[in-house]
Every structure is written in structure tokens, then in C-alpha cells.
Amino acid sequence: MPFQRFVETGRIAVVSDGPNKGKLVSIVDVIDQTRVLVDGPNSNVPRGQIRLNQLHLTKFRIKFPFTASTRVVRKAWNDAKVDEKWSESVWAKKVAAKDKRIQLSDFDRFKLRRARSRRNKIRSLAFFNLKKAASRDGTLYGKKKMAKGGDKPKPKKGAQKPTGKAPKPKK
Template sequence: MATKAGREETPSPLLPAASVIKLVSIRFIFLSEGVSVKCAPGSKLENDEEEGEGRKLDLIEGGESPFQRFVQSGRVAYASDGPYQGKLVTIVDVIDQNRVLVDGPSSGVPRCEMRLNELHLTKFRLRFPFSGSTRVVRKAWNSANINELWKETMWAKKVEAKKKRAELSDFDRFKLRKARQIRNKLRTDAFYRLKKKTKKVKAGDATSKSAKKAEKK
């Protein structure tokens, strides 16, 4: 190839394909307990791996899914929106990817169609035949004691507390604020008393240690 100065410049030879692959390759070795990643020789990651600090991507053992709640027949759900907000229902049938047929015979919800974005799935599931009637759903609901189990969950307790706060009047909120101020003052006073007591104990220990050292000398 000719340059501006009139000199010929020979093109630089291309690197072999094997060398290029060696520079940028990352070797994956699949082990029984997971996947370990190895980098090119001499790299920091390889040195860390030699010291036992190799990066591993753990596979899910046994092929188990991390999700435990599915949109399925018998799944109990909490209605977070719509005309039946705040009530429990159970999924009877799946209409399509956005809608399901629900029934809540023990919570006052008739059999109707609801959107999935209006439901929050719970950990409870009823066992009844596919597309069971309201009588079958009511029997399974009562035998599983869903209402009692739901009241014991932290989710239901938070919902109830939120409902109570929303029903407070102005005077009730004023009393609650004053009660919190008194509680915080008592808590702060107790904290500083303990802190002062701890300082005195530490000071006494320091003086006793210094006295012992003086006696030894």
C-alpha cells in the first residue's frame, strides 16, 4: 500500500481466529451444584477463582419454581379494587389471560367476572372440582376455615389497622398524636437514664483498674 511519502507499507497480518477467541472467550463449566464462570488466564477473576472465590450462579435444585402462588382454580384472592374491594374470593375458572371467574359465597361476593389486576393472590387454596357450583365452593370454604385463617395473617391485620385509621375523626387523630408524643418522651427519658447509668459503671470500672495498677506498682 502506497503512502503520501511514497513509501510502501505492508499490511499488518490479521490475528488468527483462535487468538481472538482466546482473548475474549469466557468458558462456562456446568457442575452438578451450579454454574461456575471462568475467564481468560491471568485475569483477576481467574486468580480469585483459584483462591476459592469464583463466581457461581446457583441453579434451582430439583427444578422447583420460586413462585408458589398461581392463577388457578381454587386459589383464594383478595379484591383490591372494584365494587367488592376488601373482600375475599376464590377463583373458579380462568376466562383468559386478563379475566377470571370468581365466587365468594362466605364473603358476600356473588359469582362474577373480575380482572386479574383487581386481585391479589393469597397463600390459601381450596380443593373442589373444576368450575364447581356455589354450593360446592361454600362447602370447601367453610371446611377449610378460610375466614379464621385469613384473620390470623399479618396481611389481614394490616388491612384492619389501615381501615381503623381511615375511620378516625379529627379529635381521635389529635388524641393519637398526643399519646405518641407522651410515649416518645417516656422512651427518650428511659434511654438517657440507662445511658447515664452505663457511663457511671464504665467510669467505676476504669477507676478500679487504675487503682489495681497503682497497687501492683
């Protein structure tokens, strides 16, 4: 199924335009193909109509009767803990991070740039150290290979030296 967010009664949406931009609302009724009746009891959005192209639908949905009053919508909203679920969502965290970034001063942006630079230097140093160790071990490209410096493995102490001739069979 390609679509999972439908324009339906109880769907929670984010207002993308107008005086209530960024606030959560619930769709109470579908007026026609382009407009819906919305109510935002906890976000101080008055009950009224809004165009669908001014809404971003979320994955959250609450259950209440068709064209329910604001009191009923508020009760369903609080019972479903929509505000808590929204604040834990990735979408809300991205919006909060964006707002925080906008609030940064020049000095804050400078400090952030310096911290990123330091982090990247530490990360690069660790990466190159691991790469050098893997190159020495011969595991840089996946399979364990012979260590550099010799084509043949060194014999263990006490082992017989290979002469290149086949051993004589014992009688």
C-alpha cells in the same frame, strides 16, 4: 422458587377494584391469561368473571373440583375456615387498622398524637438513663473498661502496696 402464589383453581384472592373491593373470592376457573371465574360464597360476591389485574392473590388455597358449583365452593370454604385464617393474617390486620385510622375524628387524632408524644418521652428517658448507667460502668461501647476517675484499680484492704521493685526471693 421465586413465586409461591399461582393463579389456580381454589386460590383465595382479594378484589382490589370495582364494587366488591376488599372482599375475598375464590378462583373457580381460569378463562384466559387475563380473566378468571371467581366466586365469593361467604363474602356475597356473585359468581362471575373478573380481570386478574383486579385481584390480589393470597397465600390461602382451598381444594375443590374444577369448575365446582357455588355450593361445593361454600362447603370447601367453610371446611378450610378461610374467614378465620384471613382475619388472623397480618394483611387483614393492616387493612383493619387502616380502616380504623380513616374513621378517626380530629379529636381522636389529637389524643393519639399526645399519647405517642408521652410514650416517646418515657422511652427516651429510659434510654438515656440506661446509656448513662452504661457509661458509668464502662460498658457503653461493648467491652467492660476501667471505671472513670482513675487509671489504676484501687488495692483491696490488707493487700500489700506495690513498690515497683521486684520482691526479694526467699531463702
